[in-house]
Amino acid sequence: MPDAAPPDMWDIIVIGGGPAGLAAATRLRELGVDKVLVLEREPEAGGIPRHCGHPPFGMREFQRILTGPAYARRLVSRALAAGVHIRTQTDVVRIAEGGRLSITSADGLAELCGRRVLLATGTRETPRSARLVGGRRPLGVMSTGALQSLVYLGNRVPFRRPVIVGTELVSFSTLLTCWRAGIRPVAMIEGNDRPTAWRLSALLPRLLGIPLLYRSRVTRIEGAARVESVEVEMPEGPRTISCDGALFTGCFTSEATLARMGHLDVDPLSSGPVIDQYGRCSDPVYFAAGNVLRPVETAGRCWQEGYDLAAVIAADLAGRLPARTTVVPVRVAAPLKYAVPQQIAFPLAEGGLRHIQLRWQRAASGRLEIADSTGAVFGRHISALPERRVLLPLDRLLRGSPCRELDIRFRETGEEGSGSLVSVNKTEQLKQGN
Known part of the structure; x- marks a missing residue:
């Protein structure tokens, strides 16, 4: 019996042709990554904005106000002009270790393999x-x-x-x-x-x-x-x-079926894949960006996140992103809904996400405090509402060694003592690196 044909090889495969995926793919080509492929299950790429026939879209990306369909067309045109390959009406049915993907299209079943894979599958309504x-x-x-x-x-x-x-x-x-x-x-x-x-x-x-x-x-x-x-x-x-x-x-939930049905760790709170501040998933061949991480952000914010993480992925492909040897878990408790990223990886490198994003389950008022062994490094009063983002700047939190303790607490007004909101108080050594 003859051996199976080897999978089609790519430097980076982006699953999802919305703003985050197209921004990342375009930027990767601009950074010199050769073989960049976007897989999109719809007949056309562009994501949810294709369905939104009203403004405002495009101020961050194109410095003008566009309707959703016009914005989506511009994203696709820019990607194609940069040399990105886009395959529409293509479903990814399985992801596996080593960047191996099983896909189905009008041509039947096939296998692809990416040196790196970016999940940008977005979100869906409940x-x-x-x-x-x-x-x-x-x-x-x-x-x-x-x-x-x-x-x-x-x-x-x-x-x-x-x-x-x-x-x-x-x-x-x-x-x-x-x-x-x-x-x-x-x-x-x-x-x-x-x-x-x-x-x-x-x-x-x-x-x-x-x-x-x-x-x-x-x-x-x-x-x-x-x-x-x-x-x-x-x-x-x-x-x-x-x-x-x-x-x-x-009532959005992340479209993280591939991660959930595959081998990647999924955060039950955000409903998206677990990532570190570089967008790396539990399998470091895989990255994630956009609304698959935490529903739901605007198209412009997703575009920016895909654009920013593309530089990290390019560095990783070039061997400039160090293998993580230590990870500090970020844990949340009510009244918080979730935190993204869920891990802080060491050693540190340039680029990646600039903040830990927090969201609340319900309206709450109190003081958010982050402290380490030297004392408080960040603190402010918060009046939080559901689905409002609160951003903690990572450059203020990541100044020391990975072994220091971080303790992030939320004290509600009138609450005796302190309710632990996020605990980052121990490190976990990884068995293997990148």
Whole structure:
């Protein structure tokens, strides 16, 4: 029996053709990396912005305001001009040690191998089922992504009078999509007593005459062939709202299926792969960038992260990124939602992420303190809200040897003692290096 054909070899394979993946691929080519391949499962690369037919995109990248589709086209054009190879309608079904990938496309099954692999698979919204909303399953229940694909890519209008569940930034993007398509939502529904996005965003539904119902939750969907109404639990009691659709927005989770089904460590809090400050995963052949790490950031921030980490990957390919010999774990506890990166690797090198990003599960007020054996090195009062990033500068935290203790604590106002928020108080020696 003949030996199997060797896999197609690349210097770097980027899984995901959104802003983070395309930025990294383009920058890698600009830095002199030869064989750069982007794999994208959709018919066109560009990521979620392809579905967002409204501004603002592109200020950081192109110094001008663009719609989502125009922004996506520019990212793709810039990548192709730099010499990046892009394969669309290609699914990665498995990742393995050594950068080996199993893919499927119109040409069938195949294997690829990258000296380095970048995961940039993005994020997805939590569906109705995961939100425990009961009732029937009629037509007209969908996510933001499904709506925007229908409206902007398919020129279809799936309903006329939906309810919008959620008040994250993407929820207001959904509202703009609806208005542009002639869809008039009958209500926006939020479980908290304020919008998850910035408070000023609540002016938009008010200007459009759309009720924004706080401290409310959709509990049931009714309808035969199509959605006819939703039942909403409100402070004053249950209410039935007549509508022809239900849009479940936000509540993002990382699209980290490949990491979870493969051999990489996954953080249960962020739902993304565990990385160090250089974007390296538990297998140092693999890196990760963008919304696969922590849902959800804007397209511009994901682009910047992919651009920055490309320099680290290029250095690693050239043998200039030292093998990590010591790792300090970053651990979080409530009321924190997660921290990224989850590890600090030593020895230190140039480049990589500039901050530890923290996010809170709920609104909390208190003092964030980081101390080592010499005393406090960082501290400030924090009034945190859900889905707001708090950034801890790594250049202020990583001044000493890897054996020092770091203790990051959050003391809520009125709380006796201290609640440990993040503990970085011991080092773990790796059995093997890079």
